[in-house]
Amino acid sequence: MPTFGYKHLLYWFGLCCFLATSAAQARNLPDFTELVEEQSPAVVKIETEGRIDQSQSFHQGEEIPEMFREFFERRSRPERDFQSMGSGFLISDDGYILTNNHVVENADEIRVRLIDRREFSADVVGTDPRSDLALLKIDAKRLPHLEFAESDSVKVGEWVLAIGSPFGLDYSVSAGIVSAIGRSIPGAGESNYVPFIQTDVAINPGHSGGPLFNLDGEVVGINSQIYTRSGGSIGLSFAIPAGLAQEVVAQLRDKGRVERGWLGVVIQEVNRDLARSFGLKKSVGALISQMDPEGPAAQSDLRVGDIILTFDGQAVEQSGDLPPLVGRVTPGTEVPVEVMRRGERRTLDVEIGTLPVEQAQATPSRDPGGPGDPLGLKVEPVPEGADEAGVLVSDVSRDSAAARAGLRPGDVITQLGYDTVDSVERYRELVADMPKGEPVAVRFLRQGQPAFTTLQID
Structure with missing residues (x-):
């Protein structure tokens, strides 16, 4: 019989401890199987067809030399057919579907396919490019549907799961955790007021518009964007919060459009030196660098150079926090705004206006770069x-x-x-x-x- 020395016993003891620990950890990991079985029937695949005007993408008239203009005009096609696909989910048993605006934008025909292979033609109830949300309707009854989680219930570090059709692959499931909340994405354009949920869930093209679940099977977000240099997931994905989505859905169902609050200011980040020069102990708030002369801010006691510290009782830690807070206020409402002015804090009452279609309610300004008077x-x-x-x-x-x-x-x-x-x-x-x-x-x-x-x- 083989003999075992002291080192052999230690090795086997350590291996047994490792296996026991691994088994215990495996038991603590969430089991998504029941959630997927129950919620998948309410997730849909969306396919669209349409035609877009691309004449402006080929030439800009006077910007092209005369000798080449005829060549470009001959080769350019003023319109181009396109097809796209994405995901969505049923939010009622009578056929209302929520998805991303960019999934159905410019579409002439929208087809929705359910998990049981039934297909429907969908109508657009309303779209909201600023939140990148769209509400669709299909003619069907007694459909499975999903419930939203309570507003702002999502926590950093909790498990979340996505179901969608990445690259056209039906009903793919991926899981991860919430990495951050309240993200303002630089360069997000009209979506700069959305406080995104950041996750490390593998999200790829085709997931757009699909639901992001918590472990209770409630929708905490709508998958919208990914950050990538390769075209695929690298562990940075962003979802529109459920609370914001519910507000948008309610207005789209009632009016077919969304009205938002408008302050009429251009803002920028407060760095350490600016904070010090304005009498702040740390870099917080949104610095007003310009005001629309016809906007609500200009009609109030706000001034260029004020640093907004709180808006309607909510702290403004950085400039990106302000647009979502303003946009969610009902136009015509008067809200308290705390500012730092000349080294002193003061609270002003400001009546919020209605965001014009072509405006942004609070636009971040571009940061400055990088023999005379004492300043040079x-x-x-x-x-x-x-x-x-x-x-x-x-x-x-x-x-x-x-x-x-x-x-x-x-x-x-x-x-x-x-x-x-x-x-x-x-x-x-x-x-x-x-x-x-x-x-x-x-x-x-x-x-x-x-x-x-x-x-x-x-």
Whole structure:
């Protein structure tokens, strides 16, 4: 018989402990089989056909030299047929279906297929490009449907599951956890007001519009976007929260469109130096860099240079938090807005307007980059007919405070600290009074876009 030494006993003891631990961990992992069996019948596959005008994508008229224009016009097709597919899910037993707007956009024909292979032609009840949601209707009764989870019930770290048709593969299931909530995606365009749920669930083209479930089988989100450089999932996917989706659905069913709150401001992030210059202890809030003269903010006591800290009782930790809060307010409602102004906190009552179709309710502005006065600037009066008063930067000295702040020739300085710059003389007075060694906020326009930065004289 083989003999076992001390090391052999330790090895076998360790292996047994590992197997026992692995088995215990496996028992603690969620079992999705029952959830999938119960909820899959309410998930649908959506196929669309349509035709889009692509003439603008081939040429822009005067931008193409005359000798080549005829070639492009001959080769370009003004319209192109397309087909697309995505996912969706039934939200009522009488045939209402929720999906993404981009799944059905420009579609002339929409077909919906259920898990039992039945197919229906769907009508569009209403769409909302800003939230990327669309409500469809099929002519059927007694259909399986899904329930939404309570608003804002999703937690970071909890298990979630997606069902959809990635790459046209019917009813594929993938699972993961919630990575973050309240995400504002840079470059999301009209969707910048959606506080996305970020997950590591494998989401791919074709999943769009499908449901994201919690372990109770409730819909916590609608899969909408992925971040990818390869075209496939890399563990960064984003879903529209269920609470926001319910608000949109209610308006689409009642009116076929969505009305949102509008503040009429351009905002930017508050960095450390800006926070310090405005009297804040940390970088929080949304800095107002411009206001629509006809907007609700301009009609209230809000001012350019105010930093919005709370809106309707909700904290604004970063600039991306503000658009969703504004958009969800019913137009005509008066809400309290807490701001930091001249180093002091104050609360203002602002009546929220209705978001125009072509506007954005709070638009993040572009961040500024990257021998004269103490700032290193040469300035001159702005040309007549300029949109705002200020001084035009004509030269920036190398290695100066202005150069370190990212100012460039062509920028128009409109504000230093808390004071408006309306002339070269006023600018020089303010520069002469600037403190040494302390950051001072500077508002400027670059190609018509407003932004704040900070300057510091050593």
